[in-house]
C-alpha cells in the first residue's frame with residue numbers, strides 16, 4: 362500500500378520536474394532575448410539592481426516551506442546560468458582550453474617541435490655568467506643531440522644583494538653561443554619593457570614563477586610573435602596558472618608552453634613540492650605543451666632523474682634541467698645544478714629508461 366503511495370507521489374514529482382524544466386528553459390529563452398536587446402543597445406548584461414528586485418519579489422511572495430535564503434540561493438543559480446547564456450562564447454571557454462581547441466598546440470622552435478608527441482630536454486645554466494661557461498654547456502647539449510639551451514640573464518633573486526644576472530649582455534652571450542652551436546635560446550624576461558629587446562636574442566621568452574601573475578608582463582609577452590615558456594607561480598593554483606596563460610594567448614600570442622616547477626608547501630625535504638599530477642590535469646584542461654622543471658621543483662641532484670622519469674611517464678612534453686660546468690662556483694643555485702659528466706649520465710639514464718621519446722629535430726634552415 363505504502364509503495365503505491367510513494368509511486369504516485371514520485372509520479373507527481375516527475376511531472377513537476379518536467380514542468381520546471383520547461384519553465385527554466387522558457388525563462389532562458391527570454392533571458393537570451395533580453396541579452397540580444399541589451400547588446401544592441403550597448404547595455405551591460407549584468408544588472409545587479411534588476412537582480413535585487415527579482416530577489417525581493419520572490420521573498421515577498423514566498424509562502425514556504427522553503428525559507429527565503431534557500432530560495433534566493435536556488436534563484437541566484439538560475440540568474441547566473443542565464444547570464445552565462447547571454448555572454449559571448451569566449452566567456453564560457455578559455456582560448457587555452459581543450460574545450461575550445463581539441464588539438465594540441467604544437468610549437469616549432471628552430472625545427473624542434475614541442476607538443477607533438479616527442480619530448481624535449483631544455484638544459485643550461487641557472488644564470489649566464491660568461492661566454493666560456495655557456496659555451497661549455499652548449500657543447501654538451503649539442504653532443505647529446507638536443508636543441509634547447511636555457512640560461513638566465515635577468516635573475517629574479519629573493520635577495521636584492523644576490524647576483525641579478527648580466528642583463529642584455531647575458532642575452533648577447535646566449536645568442537652568440539646558440540648561433541655557434543645551432544641551438545635555440547630560452548631565457549627569462551622580468552620586465553615588460555624588455556620584451557621587444559629580448560625577441561632579438563631569444564627563441565623562447567621564459568616567464569618565471571615569481572612573475573606568473575605579472576599581468577603587464579604577460580600582456581607584453583602576448584603581443585609578440587615568439588614562443589613563451591610560462592612557469593607556475595610559487596603558490597599558484599592550476600586555475601590561476603591556466604588563467605595566466607590565457608593572458609598571453611588572449612593578447613594574440615598562441616605559442617605558449619606551461620612549466621610545472623613545484624609549489625610551496627610545508628614540506629622541507631625538497632626545495633618545492635613537485636605537483637606531478639598537475640601535468641595530466643594541464644594536458645586535459647588545456648591544449649598547450651606541458652614541461653616539468655626538475656631542478657627548481659626538487660632542488661636536489663639525487664631527485665633529478667626520478668623526477669624527470671616521473672614527468673615523462675605522466676605525459677610531460679619535456680623536461681627542464683640546470684647544468685653548469687662547475688656548479689660549486691655558480692653564482693646561483695650552486696647546490697642543484699649538474700656538472701657536465703653528471704648531465705651526460707642523467708641523459709644516458711633517461712634515454713635508457715625507455716620513457717624518453719625525444720622530439721625529432723628537422724635540420725635548421727640557418
Ligand code: PEP
Nearest residue numbers: 513569570571592622657
Ligand atoms: C629559472 O628557471 O631560472 C627560475 C628562476 O625558475 P623559477 O622561476 O621556476 O623559480
Ligand code: MN
Nearest residue numbers: 487683693694
Ligand atoms: Mn636556477
